[in-house]
Amino acid sequence: xxxxxxxxxxxxxxxxxxxxxxxxxxxxxxxxxxxxxxxxxxxxxxxxxxxxxxxxxxxxxxxxxxxxxxxxxxxxxxxxxxxxxxxxxxxxxxxxxxxxxxxxxxxxxxxxxxxxxxxxxxxxxxxxxxxxxxxxxxxxxxxxxxxxxxxxxxxxxxxxxxxxxxxxxxxxxxxxxxxxxxxxxxxxxxxxxxxxxxxxxxxxxxxxxxxxxxxxxxxxxxxxxxxxxxxxxxxxxxxxxxxxxxxxxxxxxxxxxxxxxxxxxxxxxxxxxxxxxxxxxxxxxxxxxxxxxxxxxxxxxxxxxxxxxxxxxxxxxxxxxxxxxxxxxxxxxxxxxxxxxxxxxxxxxxxxxxxxxxxxxxxxxxxxxxxxxxxxxxxxxxxxxxxxxxxxxxxxxxxxxxxxxxxxxxxxxxxxxxxxxxxxxxxxxxxxxxxxxxxxxxxxxxxxxxxxxxxxxxxxxxxxxxxxxxxxxxxxxxxxxxxxxxxxxxxxxxxxxxxxxxxxxxxxxxxxxxxxxxxxxxxxxxxxxxxxxxxxxxxxxxxxxxxxxxxxxxxxxxxxxxxxxxxxxxxxxxxxxxxxxxxxxxxxxxxxxxxxxxxxxxxxxxxx
Numbered sequence: 001x002x003x004x005x006x007x008x009x010x011x012x013x014x015x016x017x018x019x020x021x022x023x024x025x026x027x028x029x030x031x032x033x034x035x036x037x038x039x040x041x042x043x044x045x046x047x048x049x050x051x052x053x054x055x056x057x058x059x060x061x062x063x064x065x066x067x068x069x070x071x072x073x074x075x076x077x078x079x080x081x082x083x084x085x086x087x088x089x090x091x092x093x094x095x096x097x098x099x100x101x102x103x104x105x106x107x108x109x110x111x112x113x114x115x116x117x118x119x120x121x122x123x124x125x126x127x128x129x130x131x132x133x134x135x136x137x138x139x140x141x142x143x144x145x146x147x148x149x150x151x152x153x154x155x156x157x158x159x160x161x162x163x164x165x166x167x168x169x170x171x172x173x174x175x176x177x178x179x180x181x182x183x184x185x186x187x188x189x190x191x192x193x194x195x196x197x198x199x200x201x202x203x204x205x206x207x208x209x210x211x212x213x214x215x216x217x218x219x220x221x222x223x224x225x226x227x228x229x230x231x232x233x234x235x236x237x238x239x240x241x242x243x244x245x246x247x248x249x250x251x252x253x254x255x256x257x258x259x260x261x262x263x264x265x266x267x268x269x270x271x272x273x274x275x276x277x278x279x280x281x282x283x284x285x286x287x288x289x290x291x292x293x294x295x296x297x298x299x300x301x302x303x304x305x306x307x308x309x310x311x312x313x314x315x316x317x318x319x320x321x322x323x324x325x326x327x328x329x330x331x332x333x334x335x336x337x338x339x340x341x342x343x344x345x346x347x348x349x350x351x352x353x354x355x356x357x358x359x360x361x362x363x364x365x366x367x368x369x370x371x372x373x374x375x376x377x378x379x380x381x382x383x384x385x386x387x388x389x390x391x392x393x394x395x396x397x398x399x400x401x402x403x404x405x406x407x408x409x410x411x412x413x414x415x416x417x418x419x420x421x422x423x424x425x426x427x428x429x430x431x432x433x434x435x436x437x438x439x440x441x442x443x444x445x446x447x448x449x450x451x452x453x454x455x456x457x458x459x460x461x462x463x464x465x466x467x468x469x470x471x472x473x474x475x476x477x478x479x480x481x482x483x484x485x486x487x488x489x490x491x492x493x494x495x496x497x498x499x500x501x502x503x504x505x506x507x508x509x510x511x512x513x514x515x516x517x518x519x520x521x522x523x524x525x526x527x528x529x530x531x532x533x534x535x536x537x538x539x540x541x542x543x544x545x546x547x548x549x550x551x552x553x554x555x556x557x558x559x560x561x562x563x564x565x566x567x568x569x570x571x572x573x574x575x576x577x578x579x580x581x582x583x584x585x586x587x588x589x590x591x592x593x594x595x596x597x598x599x600x601x602x603x604x605x606x607x608x
Contacts, residue, residue: 031561038564039076041571045564046075049550049557062550064563072422079422086421086495087414089509090299093502094315094414095216095405099200100503104157111154118147118160125164185391188331194293200500202294202318213404215319218413219300220399221284221329222311223273223392227265229307230255257306258435262442270309271446272336272390274489275482277302277310280334280392281496288328292320297498302490303420306429308443310490313417317501319402326398335388339376344449344461348476352460361465361473373454373467421494424486444485452480452491520581 016022035045047064054060069075070082093100107115121144128136141164151160184190204214232249233241243249244260259265281302289296300314346352352361352370360369380386403409420428431437451458451466457473459466466473482491504512550557 034561034564038568041568041575042077042081043564043567043571044075044077047560047563047567049563051548051550051554053546053548055544055546060556062554062557064567070422071424073424073427076422083418083422085506085509085513087418088513089497089502089504089506090315090414090417091410092504092509093297093299093497094317094403094410095214096317096502097201097214099500101200101500107156108154111151111156114147114151114154115160118144118151121147122161185333185335188333189327191287191291191328191331193290196289197294200295200297200317202320215402215404217316217319218401218403218409218417219298219314219316219325220311220397221281221314222305222395222397223277223309224395226267226270226307226309228260229265230258230260231306232256254430254433254436257308257429258433258439259307262438265442267442267446268450269390270443271450271489273392274310274447275450275452275491276334276336276390276392277490278492280332280394281312283334284328284332284394285498287332288320288325291324291328294318295500296320297501299417299497299501300495301417301421302492302494302496304425304428304488304490308429308440308488310425310488312496314496315403315413315417320400322400325400329394329398330396332394334392336390336392337380338389338451338454339371339380339459339462339464340389341451341459341462341464345463346461346475348449348461351475352463354471354473356471361460361469370460370463370465372465373459373469376464425488425490425494426486440485440488443488447489448476448483450482450489452478452482456480458483517578520585521578522581 016026038045044064044066046067046069048067050063050065052061052063066078066081067075068082069078072079121140125137125140125144128134128140144164148160202214202216204212206212228244230243230245230249230253232251233243235241240248249256285296285298297317298314300312302310302312305311346364350364353364354360355362355367355369358369360372362369403413426440431440449458449461451462454467456466457475457478460473460475480491481487482489484491502509
């Protein structure tokens with residue numbers, strides 16, 4: 001009789017044997033659970049420990065401050081706090097109905113009197129200089145310095161006039177700087193040019209029922225195409241169309257964004273466009289303001305698309321016709337006037353070498369000196385038919401729509417703009433397949449050898465010495481952020497906020513949040529300045545203190561795990577205390593409508 005074979009089921013195979021090594025490895029790690037709990041309560045997992053010393057009593061205390069990281073891979077709690085702060089900044093400035101920067105206050109009579117005294121001294125100095133009374137000139141210069149210091153202490157910004165030694169230096173002849181023609185290219189449409197009004201608030205619209213509307217906008221700008229990529233296509237009537245590969249892709253298809261034919265995809269142009277994308281954005285806002293005739297304000301974020309090319313989402317204060325936005329995008333470009341760099345002459349494995357005796361970079365085989373940066377630009381300047389090394393343009397896809405104040409689209413759009421602000425550029429989209437990895441690696445390899453500035457070491461690969469060359473340069477290993485795999489060529493700021501957006505800096509927004517929370521809790525924020533040399537001070541005033549970084553070898557520095565546990569307990573108590581205070585006051589936080597647990601967490605983050 002044959003004994004039947006019992007085949008274990010999949011569920012039995014998935015369950016490890018109790019007490020086995022596999023079962024022990026499936027247990028959650030205590031350190032991970034502690035960090036996850038700290039993240040839940042907004043506690044920084046890598047705090048900076050400072051030692052606070054009372055200069056009167058000599059008592060010291062260790063205080064943990066948040067690290068302030070803006071990336072989740074470094075500190076999730078600090079990154080989320082920074083993201084919420086940016087969202088508050090965007091929300092406060094988006095639908096403003098008044099000017100955030102009304103202009104400086106007029107000078108006071110005391111300040112005008114100081115300026116008049118400065119004018120008299122300037123007149124007397126000029127007269128003494130004209131009559132060669134040089135001893136009086138020196139005395140007058142000393143008096144002018146004293147008046148300048150009094151003017152600065154009186155609350156006036158800037159200088160009344162430059163120092164006389166700087167004025168004397170201006171008389172010396174300076175080397176003339178060559179300027180290239182600013183004529184517009186003939187392959188772009190012309191734009192109207194108006195005088196830019198000193199206003200940042202958009203126009204208002206009155207409906208037939210008498211209601212007044214002042215909408216704002218949301219805008220997305222993308223770069224040009226570098227070759228067909230896998231994606232979802234639709235006809236003008238909304239009917240789905242097959243991809244260039246002949247298939248229909250779902251929303252979660254990992255092939256979306258990958259080139260259909262990597263061998264024909266223009267990786268060089270994609271790398272150059274990514275490096276110079278910030279300059280293209282700056283030129284767009286210049287052109288838009290001149291086109292519409294008022295100081296358009298924006299707040300947005302730069303992030304990579306699924307094809308890994310950068311694009312930008314912006315919130316715009318006020319409304320602008322979509323045709324104007326599209327026309328300005330089509331007419332905006334940035335020309336890179338660098339020496340031609342079509343293909344590298346040397347490889348990373350066989351680069352030029354540094355000659356210590358000649359203090360120059362030379363060919364590794366012929367020992368001939370490479371072209372200097374000044375000579376390369378001189379050749380470019382002397383050629384009347386010279387073309388720029390690269391021209392960056394926007395793509396045809398420009399998305400724009402209006403957003404009404406108070407609508408549900410406000411918070412949704414702000415969340416969309418800041419969706420990936422806490423991630424590295426390369427981590428914004430999940431890479432799971434070999435085609436995605438190959439696409440990322442090929443773009444990164446091109447970025448490694450793409451020059452990022454006039455001092456970039458990669459110019460040596462093209463047979464040109466960069467500006468101010470030295471022997472520490474390593475071709476193909478420039479330290480610029482654009483060459484890192486994590487940035488995908490986005491080396492500048494990811495968050496772009498115009499100067500007159502909200503009229504506040506991030507420090508101002510943090511201070512507003514702290515002041516609101518302290519006022520709700522009834523905590524006093526008034527502090528008097530105390531002279532460190534004074535031993536006796538008024539009751540209730542803070543003692544003068546000194547700060548320094550704590551050393552890891554300090555005996556009173558507790559282990560990180562102990563400090564995290566204490567911080568978690570403190571946050572739990574703060575959150576309960578703040579929630580109770582809000583319930584008693586019956587109010588919500590500034591800029592928000594309802595009192596949710598997420599908002600309570602945000603306010604607790606600002607309490608410390």
